Amino acid sequence: MGIVLRHAMHSDSIPARALATEWSAVGIERFPKCEREPDCVAIGSRLRGPMGTRPPAAFWPQLWATVVRSLLLKKRDTRKTLAEVLVPLYSLGVLIFLKMLVPNPNFPEVRKPGRLLRIHHDVISDNHSVAVVADWDTANGTLGFLDDINSLLIESGQHPVNWIRYNNTTDLNDAYHNDAKTFPLAVIFHTDPGAYGEPLRYTIRTNPSRDGGTPSTRTLTTSPAKCRERTGFKDWSSDWSRGGQLIPLSEMHREDTCPVLQYYYTGFLALQTLIDYVKIKMDTGTRFFPPRVDLRQFPKRQHTGDWLVIFRVIMPMYMVMTLSQFITYLLMFVVGEKEKKIREGMRIMGLKDSVYWGSWFLIYAVFVTILSIVSTVLLFTLKVFQHSSYILIFLLMLLFGFTIITFAFMLTPFFDKARTAGILGSFAVNLMSGLYFIQVFVSNADSLAFWFVSLISSSCYALAMDKALVLDMAGVGVTWDNLWSGPGVPFGGSLIMMAVDTVLYGLAAYWLDAVVP
Known part of the structure; x- marks a missing residue:
């Protein structure tokens, strides 16, 4: 009931002192600890600690x-x-x-050689045209030299080259700036190519606006990370009678993937081999067809x-x-x-x-x-x-x-x-x-x-x-x-x-x- 009776007054026949003694005895019997501790609280309370504090709660609750x-x-x-x-x-x-933007810096070892690329000497540009700068007045053998190149191509079953003549490099540069995107490959003869036994000196210029140009001659080597991977490619030509297939640059390599291949795709190598072969033929008097030139990438070691x-x-x-x-x-x-x-x-x-x-x-x-x-x-x-x-x-x-x-x-x-x-x-x-x-x-x-x-x-x-x-x-x-x-x-x-x-x-x-x- 929560009540402690220390003094009881009663009007019945039972004396008050006896009633109080009886209730006190009951309280001592039911709550012996409470009567012995002065700080105990009311009877019937669930608090058992001193000053009314609870016992420590369990950890999990x-x-x-x-x-x-x-x-x-x-x-x-x-x-x-x-x-x-x-x-x-x-x-x-x-x-x-960011991880997806940056390419993987680890390049595995390439054991198998790359795809075979064969030089076709008539594939110099889309319209088979080449700009030529020479001293047309004094170097009389230049026209005959160019005709010999076309004769060699026709005899080997290939397309002749359309030569576009310019008198000097100034005219050549002006023509390039007027139509940079479609301007063809150019060759500048510094000596008479038709002169027998004379050394041949010439310069080949590629169009950087059209094909990306050739790599800088000041850079002797490229990074080992390049010239490794190929993108998916399609067959551009199925003319196997010409000894192979041409694969356009956009389908096989990008310019920065393998810079050396720019010599192939711009027609630089084709024009260089034609000029050198005809010069050798004129100086030696030997009749021959241009030899077959194949390009293949070497296997490469692992590179990071x-x-x-x-x-x-x-x-x-x-x-x-x-x-x-x-x-x-x-x-x-x-x-x-x-x-x-x-x-x-x-x-x-x-x-x-x-x-x-x-x-x-x-x-x-x-x-x-x-x-x-x-x-x-x-x-x-x-x-x-x-x-x-x-x-x-x-x-x-x-x-x-x-x-x-x-x-x-x-x-x-x-x-x-x-x-x-x-x-x-x-x-x-x-x-x-x-x-x-x-x-x-x-x-x-x-x-x-x-x-x-x-x-x-x-x-x-x-x-x-x-x-x-x-x-x-x-x-x-x-x-x-x-x-x-x-x-x-x-x-x-x-x-x-x-x-x-x-x-x-x-x-x-x-x-x-x-x-x-």
Whole structure:
């Protein structure tokens, strides 16, 4: 009934003192502990502790209630919650777009020679025209030399060349500027080609506005990355009686893919061989047909382009920025409750510290798991990773997310302002990830240094992501077979170190929360 009778007055025949004694005896019998403790509250109350306090609540009911409370807080602040979800996905989309724009810097070994290209001496230009500059007054043998070229072509069953004569290079340049897009190939004779036994000097000019021109003569070699790949091509000519097929430049190579092939496609080689053959024929007096000239690309060794460094500098750090952005909002939530004394009030009401940290960890662990799944699907669907194991990449991102959660917990004791904590926490994660540059720019670094660097989770994640990207672009990828191989910290070692970092950061957070006021 909740009433303690210490003095009772009764008007019946039973004396009041006896009635009071009887009720007191009943109270002592029913609540012996209550009568012996002066601070006990009313009879029938469920509170048993001193000063009316409840006994400590169980862990799991507190955890469930705190998780529900934290979810309601995040639901109430819809703007921050949406930013936590959408900003990482947007950043990841930008990264994938950049990856798709830049070509793969790894070129595999080419063992099989390229497609056969045969020079057809009459295919100099579309209209079989060539501009000629010569001293027509004194070099009387030029016209006869040009006629001999056409005679050679006609005898071999090929189309003759239409020679367009110019008196000097000034007239040639004026004609080119008047109609640059359709101006044909040009040859400038510096000596009389018809002079017997005299050296032949001439210059061939290609049209850069029409065919892209020929490569610069100052560049002696091209990059090993070029002259490797072919785009899909179609048969441009099926005239096998002429010894092969012509494949237009647009169907086989681009100008910047293999610059040396411009000598073939502009007609430079065809005109050069015609002039040289006719000169040899005139000086030797030997009658012969132009020999067959075939072009074929050599096999090439494996090559890695210089722009691989761009991948290794940008992508791992950008991946750290993408997956660690939620630390800003996590710190703002936790430090904000500390700033407003909300957590202190919950602690006074009996909330355990382990329950408080555990509730936030559970909420963000679910968020990190979903984010890692979506990120893995995007990375593999859009071909950022093509040869790696999707399970290993997922584990890498998942463990990194867990380390970010506990790292945020470790930082909270040092901040009293939520906004400051959010900004500096994100900055610290991104700044410390720069230590992975040791793997990019320092050759023959001690592997022990990489293990120490891996104690910083963002650097450990960047090291593992850099290794995964390099292996995947090389066509190998990160698989269960090479999980423990490679210089420095292997990929499997990075996974273990991030699991260790999660535990270390969690213990440090619990200790700092109890020590730092």
